[in-house]
Amino acid sequence: MKTQETSELHQFFIQQLMDVYNAEQQLIEALPTIAEAATSTELRRAFENHLEETNMHARRLEKAFEFMNEPLSSQKCQAMQGLIEEGEEIIDDTEDDTLVRDCALIVAAQKVEHYEIASYGSLRTLAEILGYMEVATLLQTTLDEEYAADDKLTSIATGYINQGAEEEG
């Protein structure tokens, strides 16, 4: 790559890191309310575990800024704001202790997970293009955890299929 290309791509990469750092901060603030709104204990625990992981993801991003000697900063992630608002609307629109509340929270949470999967996947590839291999490794670790969190939500939702079948049977 030409020097100017590398410099433009580096700026874009830093800007995207700031975006996802803000997204994680918004999520850390929102997750306790979302966890409390869940009907099943299993789903509440999954959200609580994911809050702990999300704190770790924010720490890894701070390390990434350190590795690159860039000042730590964040820029408002509009997409995450919209996704969290969707989750809050679901809590308002559904009743406590219902199956539909849990299904709707899972849908909203999987949209959040996949927003993060797309962000971390792209950032990991950009880090590789730019040759920031330690940063790429940090991002890959978080990416793996986001995939696992998404799988956990699918497995909880799939449990409702069996539950429905048993109650019918």
Add this chain to the structure above:
Amino acid sequence: MKTQETSELHQFFIQQLMDVYNAEQQLIEALPTIAEAATSTELRRAFENHLEETNMHARRLEKAFEFMNEPLSSQKCQAMQGLIEEGEEIIDDTEDDTLVRDCALIVAAQKVEHYEIASYGSLRTLAEILGYMEVATLLQTTLDEEYAADDKLTSIATGYINQGAEEEG
């Protein structure tokens, strides 16, 4: 499941189908401009192919409404609107025929793909919970194509790593 639970979940499912139907319509409108903005021929073709697929995804959703005897309708998907606006900003903020333009378009497009992956994955599971098996199959077919589109974008981005290495060598 109790009858009331099933009915609430059915309503929620229909509402989510309308959301993703609108998301596909927004994408059909936006993709030609995004394809034209791409620097590499490979990326432009990937967007053009995905436009054809997206038309097919909209047709499948129409079939899903038919299967369930529900009137076809859509409701504004705010998240997709935000994601497309991000893509349009990227076109404004980057210069034609640059590597950073393509990398930024790929990041934006992968966020769109993952929004759709989350939507279709959740909808497929909801269809299974509700016992709409033909609809679940339609949704799974689209989900597989969204995953393939995302993989294609990752493989194009990975190609830039090798390209960077060759120019350096």
